[in-house]
Amino acid sequence: MVNSVPASLKPFNTFGVEATCDELISFNDEQSIQNWLKAEKPALDSLFILGGGSNLLLLGHSPLTFLQANIKGIEYCEQKSDNDVLVTAGAGVNWHQLVLDSLDQGYSGLENLSLIPGNVGAAPIQNIGAYGVELQDLFVSLRAIELATGKLKEFAGEDCQFGYRDSIFKKELRGRFVITQVTLRLSKKLQPNIEYGPLKQLFNDEPVVTAKQVSNAVIAIRQSKLPDPAQLGNAGSFFKNPVVTEEQYQTLLDAFPELVAYPVGSGHYKIAAGWLIEKAGLKGYREGEAGVHEKQALVLVNYGHASGQDILQVAKQVRDKVLELFGIKLEPEVWIIGEQQIFSS
């Protein structure tokens, strides 16, 4: 267990903003989390669980204790009866390292989710997804410790209530459990999933032979589209793509025939939030050190010395302009620590 009081969070957020918290405690195993909870009996609202900080906007000082489940280890278990392999990884394993490790072992399943920043423990929180695959497609179970009781609990897929960038851990169980390990189902045989736009184009004439090929393609596409947080602070997509009813979709389509949207079943459509922001004229918009990325309108960036508040200010501008023009209220995908309510009001 490593304890820092008070702690700088600058190295722990991919926006790269200056931020602090009262205390940061990093645990290496489940037992030490349980021991600490038993000894300290902390109030739940005094805690925040930190992963790799790639989906957070921190606003200055948080008067909270940040807990990190820095549990390592990756284990594979081949299933005798069929093609399946189960992989169990500790919450503190870097997600992309897990993807690469599984590919090196010759297993497929995670290739479309290559290069997503962050740790394994955070992956179920928003059901990470990219290029036509979501965590829930591979998910078997997770283990988590209930902060109020210190008890270990196992969650199967149906318990997690996965949805688009959503799970029970963002709703009823928000801030109540620290995830310690995740188990996923991989495959010994490649079942390529290359139907998603840019991947389809790339593999148009070429047969896909290995999962590594798909992974390399995903990495190349991501690197060409998304700013690297090590070069330009960001947290990936700042807003979720809004989902609207067929009626709302038709109204928007009548007004904007070039609207970018996808049917998502049961009469609903997902609208490309990046398109809305770009159409609102905000791609490349900049206020001092914070702004909207010039190539990818869904990504807000720190040009070097922005504070969390500077980035929040740009986010508010984007939200207000999109609401005014399209009547759609964008919801943040990132966790805003300190001022979440401004987006839900």
Ligand SMILES: Cc1cc2nc3c(=O)[nH]c(=O)nc-3n(C[C@H](O)[C@H](O)[C@H](O)COP(=O)(O)OP(=O)(O)OC[C@H]3O[C@@H](n4cnc5c(N)ncnc54)[C@H](O)[C@@H]3O)c2cc1C
């Ligand atoms: C350049 C870039 C590209 C991105 N691309 C994608 C993408 O394609 N698809 C996608 O889905 N996301 C994407 N993201 C967002 C981000 O990578 C994911 O949300 C990731 O899962 C966050 O992991 P983290 O460890 O950094 O979590 P953090 O940002 O530290 O935390 C995120 C949330 O998870 C909670 N949490 C973290 N660890 C635990 C734990 N062990 N137990 C319980 N709760 C926990 C935190 O409390 C917080 O609510 C991108 C981000 C960046 C910077």
